[in-house]
Amino acid sequence: MNSADLLTDAFTRVQETVHSVVEGLSRADLHARLDDGANTIAWLVWHLTRIQDDHISDAADIEQVWFTRDWASRFDLPFAKDATGYGHSTADVAAVQVGSPELLLGYYDDVHEQTLGFISGLDGRALNRVVDEAWSPPVTLGVRLISVISDDLQHAGQAAFVRGALERR
Template identity: 65%
Template sequence: MNTAQLLEDGFARVQDLVHSAVEGLTAEQLTYRVDPGANTIAWLVWHLTRVQDDHIAEAAGLDQIWTAQGWAKRFDLALDDKATGYGHSREDVAAVRVETPALLTGYYDAVWDQTRAYLGTLDEQALDRVVDDRWDPPVTLGVRLTSVIGDDLQHAGQAAFLRGIVERR
């Protein structure tokens, strides 16, 4: 297994978790909150997808799927098109509403397609490229991709946990 295949496997696991966390749920279930300040399944999946979209597009020098393929218009959220969920308030979380799981999985799948295509272009040397020098030490592409996978898996797991709560109510 080479580096690109390893990274692809990690992101493929996210895709599987995203689908299993949302498919078959209603709009009400996707936006259920265990308390007024809690995240929803819809917000968690939207957020992990927005971050992956943002970070992959930046690293690859591509446009974000969110705007380039019209997903921002399809979601029609009362949020700035550049929003990814970082620093969101409870009101921002509540603003992420969807009518069907297909909107969330469709957006994730489009981001996954761009991610997979980009990963196929990488070799080990590419992973050493600095992509963010605002940190000490500067963030390399390898560290950024690993971070995205880790965050995505964590949020997808949170969404799956919430699904269990929703289904047992």
């Protein structure tokens, strides 16, 4: 297994988790909160997808799927078009109202496709390229990709927890 295969496997596991969480949910379930300050499944999946889209696009030096495939207009959220959910308040979480599970999954799958296209040609040397000098030590592509996978899995796991709690109600 090479670096690209390993990364593909990791991102595909995220995709499988996202689909298992979102498929079959009602609009009400997408926006349900376990308490007044809790994140919704809609927000968690939108946010993890926005972060992946933002970070992969930056590392690959390509445009975000959010803009190139007009997802920003389709979601029509009350934030700046480049918002990713980072630093969102509880009111912002509530404002992420998604029309359907298919909308969330469509955006996620487009980002996943672009991600796999980017990582398919990577080798170990490519992972050493510095992509962010604002940190000490500077962030390499490999570290950035692992960071995205980690963030994705945490948020997908949180969404799975919310779904499980809703199903037990």
